[in-house]
Amino acid sequence: MRAAVTREPGSVSIEEIDKPVPAMGEVLVRLAATGICHTDLSMVSGALPAPLPFVPGHEGAGVVEATGPGVEDVGVGDHVVLSIVVSCGSCYQCGLGNLSICEVGSAMAPGGLLLDGTTRLSNGGEEFHSLLCQSSLAEYAVVPSNSAVPIPKDIPFPVASLLACGGGTGFGAVVRRTTLWIGSSVVVIGCGGVGLTAIMAAKVRGATTIIAVDPSAGARAMAEKVGATHVLDPDGDRVLRSVMELTGRGADVAIDAVGRKGTVETAFQSIRAGGEVVAVGIDDASNEVELDLYGFMMQKRVTGTYAGSLVPRIDIPAALALYRDGRLPLDVLVSETYTLDDVPGLLTNEIRLPPGRAVVCFDQPEERP
Structure with a gap:
């Protein structure tokens, strides 16, 4: 698959790497849209620490293409938002309902690893770190299944992608905090x-x-x-x-x-x-x-707050219901759309980001019967 790759601070290139395979409790998603968040720029520049090399992107939305063993909450063909809230469901913080500060997710995600402490991203024998258990500036992403939030199929992917990080964080900062x-x-x-x-x-x-x-x-x-x-x-x-x-x-x-x-x-x-x-x-x-x-x-x-302190499977559908009702005009934020080939310029300030959100759009995934 094609993916954006950062090998050193301030540098991004589009490379061909292996298509990832989901493990236990994970899903493979074909990306349809990924927003460009300021955190991507900060990690690419080195202002925020990130292990190298890594594949950026953490505001993705797309279609589930495959599921790993044990996944029952989402299925092939589902439209999903890839939330940056990554939770194990069993630690102390998860028990308190603080999914966004899960003790396992908070340890693994910043280190470029999935919840089991490994990565799904590689090219031959070379491994790449993930970004916040997502790395969605690529044609495919593997994520924990509970971070893949099913959404109605009539919601535009560029709009839905906003709730993966930036839009969800702003929404949750108000309604949760x-x-x-x-x-x-x-x-x-x-x-x-x-x-x-x-x-x-x-x-x-x-x-x-x-x-x-x-x-x-x-x-x-x-x-x-x-x-x-x-x-x-x-x-x-x-x-x-x-x-x-x-x-x-x-x-x-x-x-x-x-x-x-x-x-x-x-x-x-x-x-x-x-x-x-x-x-x-x-x-x-x-x-x-x-x-x-x-x-x-x-x-x-x-x-x-981190990630708006969201409970993704409650708050993201709630935000989309408000969008459908005309009360949360998320579509206004989608100010410009780009392709994956534009990502190196977007993440190194060669292309000036517009007000609102720049969204990278991929070829529309085919619907499955």
């Missing part, structure tokens, strides 16, 4: 795929003041299109003063979908006493946060 209520106010810092979906989810939850912060005019325009009531340019506007003027006391909730130096601090300063911050993004593994103790004495709360 905040206490947003009808009439509340929210600040969203960063209007890429994660932030834009958080804006949509905040609107669904009934927030009436939704303030989007992003230096890109295109991103701010898209934020208004999906539900932001106000937009701010951090390079030109006085963000904290504007938030206070718009809310009267500070926002009820702030979501940092960027994770650069100073963005969590801005989120913390923008909320009212008793408000809450959800840290979602990270662009460099060495980033640190410094917050004032007095803010905590004023009962401000800070939490974080």
Whole structure:
């Protein structure tokens, strides 16, 4: 099969490698669409650590082509989203319902391995690491079966792929990690795929003041299109003063979908006493946060999330139901589509990523009777 391969930081090439074979509890998926997430760029560049060589991509959707032994929850021909929530189902965190921070998945996925501690990706005798148990910038991917979430066959694959990572993270950050209520106010810092979906989810939850912060005019325009009531340019506007003027006391909730130096601090300063911050993004593994103790004495709360803290087989179908109902306009985020041959340029900044989401589309898988 053809796959994008990173052999050294800052380099991506399209190579022919072996078609993977699913093992116990795994499925083989022929990819139809894969979104380009900022995490892919960070891992390719080396800003976030990744074992080399590896096959990038972690926002995939496609059709199940084969199943390994013991798989009963999905079948050949099913349309699926490949969630980055990888869980064993039996560890302490899984027992608590915290599937996104499964102790096994959290250990194996960042190390480029599947849940059994091995990889399915190879070319002859050479092995390749996977990315977050997925590696979907390839024609095929093998994933744990519980990460393959069945979806209705009328949902477009580019739309569905958004919920594998970015869209699912933004959605879950709101519905799983905040206490947003009808009439509340929210600040969203960063209007890429994660932030834009958080804006949509905040609107669904009934927030009436939704303030989007992003230096890109295109991103701010898209934020208004999906539900932001106000937009701010951090390079030109006085963000904290504007938030206070718009809310009267500070926002009820702030979501940092960027994770650069100073963005969590801005989120913390923008909320009212008793408000809450959800840290979602990270662009460099060495980033640190410094917050004032007095803010905590004023009962401000800070939490974080990986993958939106989703329960994939509950939350992804719920998000798609809202999409079908016109309340979660995920299709607006699909701003440009590309082919697998474009991936080296997309992941090394030779091709400038558009606001919203760039999605790599593969040949449409044939339907099986």
